[in-house]
Amino acid sequence: MTSISVDHVSKTFGKVVAVDDLSFEAPAGAVTAFLGPNGAGKTTTLRVLLGLVTPTAGEATIGGAPYRELGRPLEHVGAVLESSGFHPGLTAATHLEAVRTAAGLAAARVGEVLDQVGLAGAAHRRTGGFSLGMRQRLALATALLGEPSALVLDEPANGLDPVGMRWLRGFLRAYAHDGNTVLISTHVLSEVERIADHVVIVSAGRLRWSGPPTAGSGLEDLYLEVAG
Amino acid sequence: MNRLVRAELIKARASRATIALGAVAPVFCASWVVLQVIVPAASDADRVANVYNMAQQAYVFTMILGILGMAGEFRHRTITWSFLVTPRRGPVLAAKLIAYGLAGLVIAVLSAAATLVAGLVLLPANGHPALTSGVPAVLAGAVLSTTLYAPLGVALAVLVGSRVVAVVLAALLFMYGDGLLAWLAPEVFRWLPTGAARALGGMRAEGGALLPAWGGGLLFAGYVAVTALAARLLTLRRDVT
Numbered sequence: 001m002t003s004i005s006v007d008h009v010s011k012t013f014g015k016v017v018a019v020d021d022l023s024f025e026a027p028a029g030a031v032t033a034f035l036g037p038n039g040a041g042k043t044t045t046l047r048v049l050l051g052l053v054t055p056t057a058g059e060a061t062i063g064g065a066p067y068r069e070l071g072r073p074l075e076h077v078g079a080v081l082e083s084s085g086f087h088p089g090l091t092a093a094t095h096l097e098a099v100r101t102a103a104g105l106a107a108a109r110v111g112e113v114l115d116q117v118g119l120a121g122a123a124h125r126r127t128g129g130f131s132l133g134m135r136q137r138l139a140l141a142t143a144l145l146g147e148p149s150a151l152v153l154d155e156p157a158n159g160l161d162p163v164g165m166r167w168l169r170g171f172l173r174a175y176a177h178d179g180n181t182v183l184i185s186t187h188v189l190s191e192v193e194r195i196a197d198h199v200v201i202v203s204a205g206r207l208r209w210s211g212p213p214t215a216g217s218g219l220e221d222l223y224l225e226v227a228g
Numbered sequence: 229m230n231r232l233v234r235a236e237l238i239k240a241r242a243s244r245a246t247i248a249l250g251a252v253a254p255v256f257c258a259s260w261v262v263l264q265v266i267v268p269a270a271s272d273a274d275r276v277a278n279v280y281n282m283a284q285q286a287y288v289f290t291m292i293l294g295i296l297g298m299a300g301e302f303r304h305r306t307i308t309w310s311f312l313v314t315p316r317r318g319p320v321l322a323a324k325l326i327a328y329g330l331a332g333l334v335i336a337v338l339s340a341a342a343t344l345v346a347g348l349v350l351l352p353a354n355g356h357p358a359l360t361s362g363v364p365a366v367l368a369g370a371v372l373s374t375t376l377y378a379p380l381g382v383a384l385a386v387l388v389g390s391r392v393v394a395v396v397l398a399a400l401l402f403m404y405g406d407g408l409l410a411w412l413a414p415e416v417f418r419w420l421p422t423g424a425a426r427a428l429g430g431m432r433a434e435g436g437a438l439l440p441a442w443g444g445g446l447l448f449a450g451y452v453a454v455t456a457l458a459a460r461l462l463t464l465r466r467d468v469t
């Protein structure tokens with residue numbers, strides 16, 4: 001089981017403290033929502049987790065190992081990051097084919113993930129002409145290429161249309177139900193209430209609250225109380 | 229490793245910049261041949277050497293190819309995918325250097341072929357001998373030096389980070405700066421990257437003599453290796469945000 005663990009992670013950029021001694025767990029078989037105001041340090045934490053940013057202190061692990069030590073990482077973790085991009089001159093299919101080749105995955109995966117995210121019709125269009133939602137779908141397709149057992153998603157619903165939102169919600173629920181791990185950062189609290197099993201709220205780089213989404217008082221009130 | 233090189237080649241081949249640079253470089257070299265055929269030369273041997281030397285002019289294109297191939301990854305934020313697939317960054321950079329070395333080789337060979345054809349047609353047409361025994365070495369050296377400029381471009385782009393700055397810097401360093409130094413201090417020029425690369429391509433300098441081709445080749449390869457090493461140290465440490 002691939003649970004995600006963030007253990008006393010700190011990260012400073014010059015004088016900016018982006019993440020400050022942050023610890024939390026995202027267990028397998030659950031959707032963990034990662035919430036916090038703009039600039040709270042969510043993206044930085046996820047980048048530390050994925051080995052893209054070196055933490056100033058602490059460690060983040062996936063299934064017990066730091067990302068940089070996973071063999072064939074795409075087969076363990078799929079990631080959608082806030083600002084990962086695509087070469088505008090490449091088609092969606094070529095982008096996926098390049099990632100698939102580098103990761104040593106089966107050729108059939110490209111068509112499968114394009115179908116899965118509903119992008120098959122645009123497979124041979126250059127990504128330079130893609131809409132925001134189409135890019136988001138392509139990023140999701142890339143994350144799914146290796147059939148990972150954990151997904152790390154930074155605002156993946158950004159730009160998705162209602163059909164896309166519903167698909168993503170259903171997909172993540174079923175995916176977690178199968179024993180996989182989802183760590184998702186988002187600002188859409190109504191979505192969180194519908195799919196999250198765990199909520200982690202950070203503000204100014206520090207943990208403010210973690211637990212199941214509260215019944216009763218409502219997530220928004222809780223969020224405003226602890227993060228505001 | 230092999231997988232990573234193949235992935236880089238897929239991206240390079242699909243990019244319009246690669247195709248455009250590969251198409252323009254041979255035409256550019258052949259145009260320089262036209263000029264070298266008609267300008268005065270000290271001797272027939274000199275003229276023939278100058279003509280086939282133009283195969284080296286493709287270096288601008290392979291260097292820009294390397295710069296665009298690497299800087300594009302930063303600009304379009306695709307480097308994130310590369311590092312997600314391969315968190316150990318050394319192999320990612322090595323694959324880039326090798327893939328663009330191969331792409332550069334293709335452009336270098338096409339350019340040398342265009343230069344050769346242009347020379348074989350235009351030299352006799354203007355009443356000059358078409359070939360000398362030194363020509364194969366000149367063309368081979370030109371192919372090697374032109375090829376090496378592609379990984380040099382990749383490494384430069386890593387060090388500089390920005391596409392525009394890298395292209396401007398490369399132009400200043402390798403097209404004008406070295407030329408100016410060659411003029412100001414001819415005896416230093418042979419030790420500079422451009423002097424070394426020209427020597428590899430069999431060029432005879434007007435001022436101070438260049439190194440022998442093999443010496444120039446080794447020196448230029450050394451410059452490329454040092455730049456690549458610096459790039460590797462930097463990529464390994466830099467945060468990707």
Ligand SMILES: Nc1ncnc2c1ncn2[C@@H]1O[C@H](COP(=O)(O)OP(=O)(O)OP(=O)(O)O)[C@@H](O)[C@H]1O
Pocket residue numbers: 013016017018036037038039040041042043044045082469
């Ligand atoms: N490369 C960087 N250089 C300097 N500061 C940075 C860098 N990356 C992030 N920061 C700073 O770190 C802090 C946390 O940023 P981060 O992107 O992690 O926030 P976030 O929680 O993802 O915000 P949002 O909800 O707006 O996406 C911010 O103050 C940001 O300005």
Ligand SMILES: [Mg+2]
Pocket residue numbers: 042043044082154
């Ligand atoms: Mg963010």
